Amino acid sequence: MSHDEPTSEVPTETRRMTSTNSAAEAAPSDFKIQELTLDHPWSWLARGWSDLRHAPLPSLGYGLIFVLAGYALFAVIVYAELFYLLLPLLSGFFLVGPVAAVGLYEISRRHERGQPVSLGHALGAWRANGGQIAVFGMVLMLVFIAWMQLVMLIFALLHQGVTPTWESFVRVVFLQPDSFPLLLAALLLGGVLATIVFAMSALAVPLLMDRTINALDAMRLSVQAVRRNARPMLLWATIIAAFTGIGLVTFLLGLLVMLPLIGHATWHAYRDTLGHQQMNRQ
Structure with a gap:
């Protein structure tokens, strides 16, 4: 498979133009969905890596914030002995990740325009359309809560309502054959939720x-x-899952790089798919 830049790429100077009416609320009819090829996801990764190299300190600083937040959450789980929540909370990262990465989209947007970039710009990115980003975040949070309730129900059935220790959690989840049907059901339902969330959020937050x-x-x-x-x-969803998985299995350290890389690449996914026919606002 060729990893060359897709032919739909537009000149850089065209990207930096700004429509005079960009502050007006956009309608779905304002956008034309572009046709993508299997080369596009690899191009997004390449351009995302370029953004990360252009602004390493704000990008990695942004990633570090979420790595430290992950460690804090893990400490709470261990302290409270809520080990059965570990896997669903880790998988929940896939659900809330699109909103968490909003600052990385801003870094890529500013790089695209040739504007200065800082961690402050990234952390303030949500202000551009804060109310609607918050609405979208609430939708994802409702999905996440539904997922957590489902997991808690399954583990209540597996443990007869008794809060499991770490040892009993591992034994029931991985070694007890009777638990496999319920775990399979949880995986299938989790997969359905993940598919729905990916479809809703693949381009929504950068937009x-x-x-x-x-x-x-x-x-x-x-x-x-x-x-x-x-x-x-x-293909793009598979790449995101693989890269995020690498970040998680390295005890979150890999997310220091993987999260910024995927976030920057997602900006270019949006630009190639929806962003070229309507220029960005300043």
Whole structure:
């Protein structure tokens, strides 16, 4: 497979133009979903890596914040002996990741425009369309809560309502054959939730940050783009899962690089799919 830049790429100077009416609220009809190829996800990674190299301190600083937050959460789980929540909370990272990465989209946007970049710019990115980003975040939080309730129900059934220790958690989850059907059901339902969340969020958050558009329309556009480009988006979802998995199995240390890389690449996914026909606002 060739990893050359896709032919749909537009000149840099064109990207930096700004529409005079970009502050007006955008409608779904303002956007034309571009056709993607299997080369696009690799191009997004390459350009994401370029963004990371261009602004390593704010990018890695942003990643470090979430690594430290992950360690703090892990410490709470260990202290409270809530070991059965460890796996669902880790998997929940996939659900809330798109909103968590909003600052990385801003770094890529500023790099694209040739503007200065700092960690402060990244941390303030949500202000561009804060209300609608918050609405989208609440939608993801509701999905996450539903996922946690499902997991707690399954473990209550497995442990007859008794809070498991670490030893009993490992034994029941990995060594007890009777638990396999329930765990399989949890994995299948988790996969369905993850698919829905990916379709809604693949492009929605960078779109919300970049344009004045409501959360419902952003989710609708994201779902439509994923459906029309199913194979490239499936490849992209697989890459995200693999890179995030690497970050998690390295005791979160890998997320220091993986999270910024995927975040920057997601900006370019948005730009290639929805962002070229309507120029960014300043």
